[in-house]
Amino acid sequence: xxxLNPTLNDLGENARLASxxxxxxxxxxxxDLSNAARMAHWTVRGPHFAALHELFGKFYADLGGExxxxxxxxxxxxxxxxxxxxxxxxxxxLPAYDATLRDGIAxxxxxxxxxxxxxxxxxxxVDEAAAAGDADTADLLTGTSRLLDKALWMLEAHxx
Ligand SMILES: [Fe+2]
Numbered sequence: 035x036x037x038l039n040p041t042l043n044d045l046g047e048n049a050r051l052a053s054x055x056x057x058x059x060x061x062x063x064x065x066d067l068s069n070a071a072r073m074a075h076w077t078v079r080g081p082h083f084a085a086l087h088e089l090f091g092k093f094y095a096d097l098g099g100e101x102x103x104x105x106x107x108x109x110x111x112x113x114x115x116x117x118x119x120x121x122x123x124x125x126x127x128l129p130a131y132d133a134t135l136r137d138g139i140a141x142x143x144x145x146x147x148x149x150x151x152x153x154x155x156x157x158x159x160v161d162e163a164a165a166a167g168d169a170d171t172a173d174l175l176t177g178t179s180r181l182l183d184k185a186l187w188m189l190e191a192h193x194x
Contacts, residue, residue, distance in 0.1 A: 036051060036054060036055070036113060038050055038051065038054070038111070038112035038113060039112040039113075040112065041110075041111070041112045043110065043111065043112070045111065045167070045168055046167065048166065048167075049166045049167040049168045050111040050112055050113070050168070052162065052163065052166035052168070053107070053111055053163050053166060053168045053171040054108055054111050054112070054113030056159040056162055056163055056171065056175070057104050057105075057107055057108045057111075057113070057159075057171060057175075058108060058113070058115065058116040058125070059125065059127070059155070059159070060104055060152075060155075060156060060159060060175065060178065061101060061104050061105055061108065061115055061116060061117060061122075062116055062121065062122045062124075062125035062126045062127075063125075063126055063127055063128055063152050063155065064097055064100055064101050064104060064152070064178070065101055065117070065122045065126075066122055066126035066128045066131075067097060067128060067145075067148050067149070067152055068093075068094050068097035068098060068101060069131070070128070070131040070144070070145060070148060071090050071091075071093035071094040071097060071145060072090070072091075072094040073131055073133065073135075074086070074090040074093075074135070074141040074144075074145060075087055075090035075091045075093075075094055077133075077135060077136055077141075078090065078136065078137075078138050078141050079136045079137070079138070080136070080137055080138045081138075082138045082192075083138070086138045086141065086142070086192075089188065090141070090145075093145070093185055096181060096185070097181075100177075100178050100181060101117075103174060103177075103178075104174065104175075104178070105117055107170075107171060107174055111168075111171075127151075127155065128148050128151065128152065129148075131144065131148075132144065138192070139192065139193065142189045142192040142193055143189075143193060145185075145189055146186055146189040146190055146193065149182050149185050149186040149189060150186055152182055153179050153182040153183055153186060156175050156178050156179040156182060157179050159175050160172045160175045160176050160179060163175060
């Protein structure tokens, strides 16, 4: 049972509880994806090394910004971010990233699958937050889904 800290924020407790759950689910997945992007940044090899090393590094940095915004909104709503390594490992809905991947296209494919999956669950969370009456969390996650879509486009351009 999630216990919310008291706040003068006028959103109802039900809306805040719903959003904290949605945001913490997104936090785990985004953190897992950011670590996958960083693994790709570190391990990619092949003729497109320079471009992909830089692209995957930018993905990691961009996800870091989203992670911070999502976790801070959890706190603003009176919740506690599930941000520890253990919580992320237990909560993530993404499949484990293959640490043996080296080929750039294989990294692009593995990341594209994860970006697409996370964009789908993030859009569902947007609808749920809006239905719960928290337009601001819906707006925050809308921005997240837009960032995920943009990265997916860049990955799929490499796969064409
Ligand atoms: Fe680096």
